[in-house]
Amino acid sequence: MATSSSTDTVVENQIGEYDDDLELRLKQIGRILDIPSIVNGSQEKPHIINYFEETKTLYRFWHSWEGYLHFGISYDGKHKRENFKEQARIVERYIRDSDAKNVLELAYGMGTNTAFLARRNPSVMFDGVDLSHKPLKRYTKIPNAHFQLGDYHDLSALEDDTYDVAFVVEALCYSTNKLQVFREVKKKLKKDGLFIVIDGYQKDRAAPLSPSESLMWELIWKGFVIHKLEHIKDVESYMREGYSIVAAEDVTQYVLPSMIIHERKSHDVFSHPMFGRVVKKLYPYEFMKNIMVMYLLPTSIRRQIFCYYIHVLKNDK
Numbered sequence: 001m002a003t004s005s006s007t008d009t010v011v012e013n014q015i016g017e018y019d020d021d022l023e024l025r026l027k028q029i030g031r032i033l034d035i036p037s038i039v040n041g042s043q044e045k046p047h048i049i050n051y052f053e054e055t056k057t058l059y060r061f062w063h064s065w066e067g068y069l070h071f072g073i074s075y076d077g078k079h080k081r082e083n084f085k086e087q088a089r090i091v092e093r094y095i096r097d098s099d100a101k102n103v104l105e106l107a108y109g110m111g112t113n114t115a116f117l118a119r120r121n122p123s124v125m126f127d128g129v130d131l132s133h134k135p136l137k138r139y140t141k142i143p144n145a146h147f148q149l150g151d152y153h154d155l156s157a158l159e160d161d162t163y164d165v166a167f168v169v170e171a172l173c174y175s176t177n178k179l180q181v182f183r184e185v186k187k188k189l190k191k192d193g194l195f196i197v198i199d200g201y202q203k204d205r206a207a208p209l210s211p212s213e214s215l216m217w218e219l220i221w222k223g224f225v226i227h228k229l230e231h232i233k234d235v236e237s238y239m240r241e242g243y244s245i246v247a248a249e250d251v252t253q254y255v256l257p258s259m260i261i262h263e264r265k266s267h268d269v270f271s272h273p274m275f276g277r278v279v280k281k282l283y284p285y286e287f288m289k290n291i292m293v294m295y296l297l298p299t300s301i302r303r304q305i306f307c308y309y310i311h312v313l314k315n316d317k
Contacts, residue, residue, distance in 0.1 A: 020299045022212050025270065029219070029292055032269075032276040038222055038289060039215075048131065048174055048225050050286070069109040070170040070198075071308070072258035079257040087198050088113045090310060091167045092120065094194055100124060100164035104188060106152040106181070107171030111135025111145070118145040127158065153177060155184040163188050167196040172235075176227045179238045186242045186315055195243060195313040201232035203252075203307040216296050217305055223293035225286070232307060243313035252301055252308045259298045266295035 029035065041047070072083030073090075095103060095117065101124060105114045108128035115135070118126045122144055128135070129150035139145065150157060152168070153175065166185050175181050185195050202217070209217060221229040239245055269276045269291055280288050300306035 020302055022216060022296075022299055022303075025295060025299070026212060026215060028270040028273075028276075029295065031273045032280055033288060033292060035215075035219065038292075039218055041222055041225075066112050068112050071255040073251055073254045074257040075254050077257060079261050083258065085116060087169045088116045090198070091165070091196050092117055094196060094312065095121060095124060095165050098164055098194060102127070102163045102165075104128070104158070104163045104166040104185075106166065106168040106185070107131065107174070108135065108147060109171070111139040111147055113167075113169060114145050114147070115139040115142055118142045127163075129155065129158075153180050153184065155188055158188050160187050161190050163193055164190055165194045165196065167198070169198045170200065172197055172199050173201075173221075173224075173226050173229055178230070178235060179241065182238055182242055182313075186317075189315040191315060191317045193315045194246075195315065197239075197311040197313065198309070200229065200306055200308045201235060202229050203304055204231055204233050205304050209305065213300075213303060213305060216300060220293050220296055220300060220306070223289040223296075225289075229306075232309060236311075239311065239313055242316065244316050245311060246314045247310070247312035249310040250307060251310055252306070255308045256298060256301055259294065259301070262294035263298045266291045270295055 026035075066084070068084035070084070070087060072079060072081075073086035074080065074083045075086075091103075091113070094100075103117065103124055103126050105126065105128040108114050108130045111128060114126045114128045115138075118124070119142060124144065126145045128145070128147045129152060130147070131149070131151055134149075135147045140147065148157070152171075166189060172178060172181060182195070189195060217229070221227075236245065236248070269279050279291075283291075297306060
């Protein structure tokens with residue numbers, strides 16, 4: 001992903017107002033990366049771990065030095081570094097409104113969301129589990145934040161009926177059995193506890209994908225080492241098996257400013273083949289795939305394929 005600027009960036013290309021060049025972009029990517037190998041690549045657990053291990057340092061330089069791994073939410077149409085904190089601020093509102101005492105984050109990444117919340121809410125205890133990452137060292141010193149390695153498909157190491165709030169940011173998409181994750185979290189939540197899910201999905205649209213759109217879409221989720229980005233209606237059906245959906249907010253247009261910053265940087269890589277090949281030699285291949293995704297993802301929004309939602313679920317025990 002591309003580095004964020006400390007200054008505001010006005011979004012010029014809004015949804016529905018952009019005449020994209022998808023076929024050209026796919027050709028440009030094919031000059032630098034082996035598209036068939038990406039399409040045929042594996043997205044099993046070891047590959048997910050390797051992806052994050054290879055990219056975590058570059059993520060800090062290109063995306064967020066503080067360790068945020070997700071997109072910013074820009075309600076004013078301008079991308080700012082502060083907007084990376086918006087997901088945590090959303091979670092914080094529910095923590096305070098519910099007077100939560102124990103909070104769980106799934107897939108904490110570098111620990112940045114939990115650290116942000118723990119520092120601002122010192123009377124609340126925070127636990128985090130993650131498949132591959134260790135948190136940044138400075139976050140391990142926060143007294144009310146505890147991090148451990150773990151797979152969110154099996155939370156048996158955590159005590160049942162403990163948490164008032166659980167949350168996951170842009171990581172449920174990596175699950176190949178989301179229903180199992182919802183069931184595991186349900187066991188750990190108290191009655192009426194909340195599970196906040198912030199993530200991206202395939203949008204439900206009437207028109208089928210064209211061949212170039214299908215290829216773009218597959219490159220996006222396989223470039224992120226995701227097994228498959230599921231339709232939002234399917235994931236919501238899993239949610240309803242054990243929870244009430246008390247809020248479902250489509251914030252797709254508000255993550256677009258963050259994506260456009262990355263799209264412009266990625267354009268420099270793929271529109272100049274010689275430069276792109278130099279970058280390919282300098283950066284890990286997994287990170288090159290990440291740059292590819294950022295070149296395509298805004299187009300998937302403009303073509304009404306990708307959507308980004310905030311779901312708040314209530315545990316109906």
